[in-house]
Amino acid sequence: MRTRRALTGLWFAVACVAGLPLLTHAQEPKRGGTLRVAYGNEIANLDFYTAPGYELNWVAMNIGCGLLSITPDGKFVPSAAESWQITPDGLLYTFKLRKDVVFHDGTPLDAAAVKFSIDRIMDPATRSSMRTFYESVHSVETLDPQTVQIRLKQPYAFMLHMLAAYRMGFVVLSPTATQKYSQQDRQQGKPEAVVGCGPFRLVEWVKGSHLVMDRFDKYFEPGLPYLSRVTIRVIKDPVTQLAAFKAGEVDFIPDFSPDHLDTLKAQNPRAQIMTGKETTPMVAMMKVTVAKDGKPMSTDRAPHPIFADIRVRKAIGCYGIDRKEIVKIAFKGRATPWLGIIPPGTTDTVDVTHMCPYDPARAKALLAEAGYGPQKPLTFELMTNTEKSVFSVITTVIKEQMARIGVTANIRLTDKVSWMNTATQDGAFDMYVEDLASQLTLDLNGFLSMSTAAWNSARHTDTKVDDYYARYAREMDPGKRKVIAKEFQEFSADKLYWNTISGSPFYSVAQPWMKGYVYNAEIKVLYGRVWLER
Amino acid sequence: MRVYILKRLLQIIPTILGITFVVFVMMRSIPGDPVVSLLGDAYTEENAIKARQDYGLDKPVLLQYVIWLGKLVQGDWGTSILSGRPVLKDVLVRLPVTLELVVLSMAVALAIAIPAAIIGALRQNTWADYTATSVAMVGVSVPEFFLGVLLLLLFSIGMGGFLPSSGWVYLPGTCQTVVCAASLWGNTQHVLMPALALGVGRAALLTRLLRASMLEVIRTEYVTTARAKGLSERPVVLKHALKNALIPTVTVMGLQVGFLIGGAIVVETLFAMPGLGTFGIDAIIARDYQQVQGFALVTALTFVFINLIVDLTYTFLDPRIRYS
Numbered sequence: 093m094r095t096r097r098a099l100t101g102l103w104f105a106v107a108c109v110a111g112l113p114l115l116t117h118a119q120e121p122k123r124g125g126t127l128r129v130a131y132g133n134e135i136a137n138l139d140f141y142t143a144p145g146y147e148l149n150w151v152a153m154n155i156g157c158g159l160l161s162i163t164p165d166g167k168f169v170p171s172a173a174e175s176w177q178i179t180p181d182g183l184l185y186t187f188k189l190r191k192d193v194v195f196h197d198g199t200p201l202d203a204a205a206v207k208f209s210i211d212r213i214m215d216p217a218t219r220s221s222m223r224t225f226y227e228s229v230h231s232v233e234t235l236d237p238q239t240v241q242i243r244l245k246q247p248y249a250f251m252l253h254m255l256a257a258y259r260m261g262f263v264v265l266s267p268t269a270t271q272k273y274s275q276q277d278r279q280q281g282k283p284e285a286v287v288g289c290g291p292f293r294l295v296e297w298v299k300g301s302h303l304v305m306d307r308f309d310k311y312f313e314p315g316l317p318y319l320s321r322v323t324i325r326v327i328k329d330p331v332t333q334l335a336a337f338k339a340g341e342v343d344f345i346p347d348f349s350p351d352h353l354d355t356l357k358a359q360n361p362r363a364q365i366m367t368g369k370e371t372t373p374m375v376a377m378m379k380v381t382v383a384k385d386g387k388p389m390s391t392d393r394a395p396h397p398i399f400a401d402i403r404v405r406k407a408i409g410c411y412g413i414d415r416k417e418i419v420k421i422a423f424k425g426r427a428t429p430w431l432g433i434i435p436p437g438t439t440d441t442v443d444v445t446h447m448c449p450y451d452p453a454r455a456k457a458l459l460a461e462a463g464y465g466p467q468k469p470l471t472f473e474l475m476t477n478t479e480k481s482v483f484s485v486i487t488t489v490i491k492e493q494m495a496r497i498g499v500t501a502n503i504r505l506t507d508k509v510s511w512m513n514t515a516t517q518d519g520a521f522d523m524y525v526e527d528l529a530s531q532l533t534l535d536l537n538g539f540l541s542m543s544t545a546a547w548n549s550a551r552h553t554d555t556k557v558d559d560y561y562a563r564y565a566r567e568m569d570p571g572k573r574k575v576i577a578k579e580f581q582e583f584s585a586d587k588l589y590w591n592t593i594s595g596s597p598f599y600s601v602a603q604p605w606m607k608g609y610v611y612n613a614e615i616k617v618l619y620g621r622v623w624l625e626r
Numbered sequence: 627m628r629v630y631i632l633k634r635l636l637q638i639i640p641t642i643l644g645i646t647f648v649v650f651v652m653m654r655s656i657p658g659d660p661v662v663s664l665l666g667d668a669y670t671e672e673n674a675i676k677a678r679q680d681y682g683l684d685k686p687v688l689l690q691y692v693i694w695l696g697k698l699v700q701g702d703w704g705t706s707i708l709s710g711r712p713v714l715k716d717v718l719v720r721l722p723v724t725l726e727l728v729v730l731s732m733a734v735a736l737a738i739a740i741p742a743a744i745i746g747a748l749r750q751n752t753w754a755d756y757t758a759t760s761v762a763m764v765g766v767s768v769p770e771f772f773l774g775v776l777l778l779l780l781f782s783i784g785m786g787g788f789l790p791s792s793g794w795v796y797l798p799g800t801c802q803t804v805v806c807a808a809s810l811w812g813n814t815q816h817v818l819m820p821a822l823a824l825g826v827g828r829a830a831l832l833t834r835l836l837r838a839s840m841l842e843v844i845r846t847e848y849v850t851t852a853r854a855k856g857l858s859e860r861p862v863v864l865k866h867a868l869k870n871a872l873i874p875t876v877t878v879m880g881l882q883v884g885f886l887i888g889g890a891i892v893v894e895t896l897f898a899m900p901g902l903g904t905f906g907i908d909a910i911i912a913r914d915y916q917q918v919q920g921f922a923l924v925t926a927l928t929f930v931f932i933n934l935i936v937d938l939t940y941t942f943l944d945p946r947i948r949y950s
Contacts, residue, residue: 134908136664136666137708137709139710142668143666144663216672219673219676221665221667275710276710277710279711280710296803296804299711300716300720300904301719301720301794302900304804304805325792325793325898327792327898328895329895331775332778332791332897332898336782336792338783339783339786339787339790339791341790341791341792359783506657509659509913510658512662513657513659514657516662516669517662546670
């Protein structure tokens with residue numbers, strides 16, 4: 093109860109902080125100025141449909157524009173489409189486009205451009221990371237230059253969510269520029285090749301140095317954007333980020349390390365610290381099957397020698413892990429202990445954490461039942477990577493918690509790429525600790541946990557998981573959908589193919605003079621309404 | 627001399643071949659696959675196989691090396707797997723930053739080492755000598771990243787942004803990008819802390835080396851002769867003793883360039899500088915093989931050329947040395 097009250101308090105505080113920019117927005121915005129942004133990670137490349145990473149998404153959603161967008165409270169708002177209609181059977185989406193939308197190369201955004209872009213994403217040759225979300229799309233038809241229809245094979249309840257905000261959301265490309273320039277030109281960030289219809293146009297990207305975007309004067313929203321320029325630099329070291337922020341060298345850090353938040357607050361009492369719903373899960377993933385023939389990704393599977401046994405999974409991942417202690421030590425209490433397959437801030441989330449109370453005695457009993465004990469002690473490898481310091485802290489706490497139930501967890505620390513290889517390519521691991529992608533909806537988590545997904549790093553083969561995702565995504569009645577979601581999350585907590593420890597908080601920090609920014613976690617980082625009061 | 631330089635330049639070829647081959651094989655031996663970084667969430671076996679084919683990663687390692695070498699001979703350093711950017715272009719953007727850092731770090735090192743070593747040698751076993759030696763010991767013991775953080779805390783956070791904590795302002799004329807800040811003063815402000823962080827450790831080492839060398843030289847007969855001829859202490863020390871004592875120091879300076887480039891990786895990361903160090907470390911982390919090769923190549927070339935220059939400076943320090 094106390095936790096819930098504390099959480100309510102925290103959410104209220106968060107809502108207040110997140111709302112502050114909206115209140116200040118009532119002031120008369122000033123035009124001009126350069127917003128200096130610091131990212132903690134490098135942008136991989138600038139081909140919007142194929143490049144991985146949030147950093148690229150945050151650039152793409154400012155250079156590009158889509159059909160619609162989403163507000164922090166989940167409301168869909170028009171963008172290049174001024175309105176849309178959905179047929180009662182949920183199979184046909186008709187979008188009416190604005191007439192005044194032009195790309196940065198001067199060509200108009202019309203129905204043909206929308207069709208071109210969706211067809212491109214769906215083309216396997218593009219190798220788009222978005223393709224998986226378009227599985228239910230049958231075809232795209234242009235009725236007239238301002239009207240485009242998306243026909244689905246089966247109802248998809250999250251079509252609008254997907255178009256608005258899955259990864260970068262659906263970003264329309266200029267067909268002229270896309271056909272004229274190669275994928276390599278876009279990857280390299282040639283400004284004439286990276287052409288969108290968003291509030292900013294790309295001026296230059298020098299990998300490892302800077303990315304510069306300037307105001308697009310023909311942007312369709314009158315008066316926007318306010319800023320003349322946005323420059324993005326990469327500052328990887330949090331101490332350097334702190335120094336740069338304190339010295340006023342940067343105005344905004346969209347993804348600030350929670351470990352250094354107290355220091356930043358102490359040094360910059362007037363800084364805007366923004367956070368909100370936890371939409372990213374911190375997981376301790378256990379491997380369930382291994383390749384029978386020893387070939388990674390083989391469809392011929394054998395049980396994992398340790399965690400295929402549900403009793404061991406429950407002993408270790410359920411009763412043996414003290415989630416509250418992890419949150420207290422690793423997050424200084426700033427996260428929510430959690431068990432469900434989707435984190436606390438995701439749509440249709442259900443708190444099933446009570447299904448796994450910390451109970452070392454029960455964990456020991458289950459291990460004994462599975463044949464482990466003083467005579468045959470259980471030892472497993474606990475893997476994590478060096479991307480965030482919090483991962484190492486969590487693995488150390490888990491190691492300690494395992495020792496309490498007589499289990500030895502040997503920590504293996506790797507770099508991010510080695511971990512990614514292991515996770516996605518059926519590599520050898522017993523358990524790993526990571527925070528996975530931000531989940532706007534339960535549906536979005538499918539690409540990480542369906543039995544057929546490359547990111548199904550547990551390599552479970554239970555098609556019941558896939559059925560749940562399919563039923564959930566096709567159910568158009570929100571009430572019935574909630575029932576499926578609850579049932580699915582309880583099923584997942586019971587099977588522990590996916591083992592969440594907690595939510596993973598996300599913080600953005602801004603200088604007091606940065607105004608008009610609407611916090612929406614990793615989901616939307618938009619500079620269109622930002623202005624500088626200085 | 628000309629023949630000597632030509633010989634040395636020819637020696638570069640096997641050196642470069644050796645280094646790049648070792649790096650090539652090592653990068654492919656460590657766990658990790660650039661295709662995983664490239665595809666990210668779009669990773670599927672099907673996409674991965676296609677991507678490996680596109681980038682020639684499905685070919686045997688030796689063949690890949692030969693292909694890379696063949697392109698290199700034609701001036702093509704390859705393109706980054708992750709960003710699609712030409713490696714040579716990115717190297718050329720970043721090289722001036724690291725070269726300036728390395729040169730200035732060495733200048734910092736010498737500016738500290740020479741006076742400290744002279745004082746230490748001329749006043750051997752006095753408090754001045756003990757101080758210089760002790761400071762040198764501390765300098766050697768402090769890692770670059772730690773000193774860098776201390777400098778950041780002092781000059782950037784503590785003094786309200788007196789010196790910029792990160793980024794880069796180019797020297798006028800060295801910037802190769804469209805949007806670029808370039809000014810002498812801005813450049814000085816940006817390079818000061820990184821050069822100090824990187825140079826102090828080298829200063830400590832050079833101080834100890836030069837002091838020992840000076841102690842040896844000031845006891846030689848020609849120094850005694852110079853003094854006996856009535857020369858004042860300044861020309862005796864600077865012209866006769868220091869110049870000769872510098873020879874072993876210069877040799878070590880050349881070898882230290884390798885350490886400086888290695889240290890630049892740490893310092894550039896800490897100060898978020900767009901130099902070769904960050905280029906190299908990012909490439910290694912992402913397993914961007916082409917970029918790693920480019921990094922290894924330019925590092926090796928820099929090292930070899932600087933050592934060639936070092937060898938040639940011997941003739942200036944000691945005219946008796948002849949290259950034939």
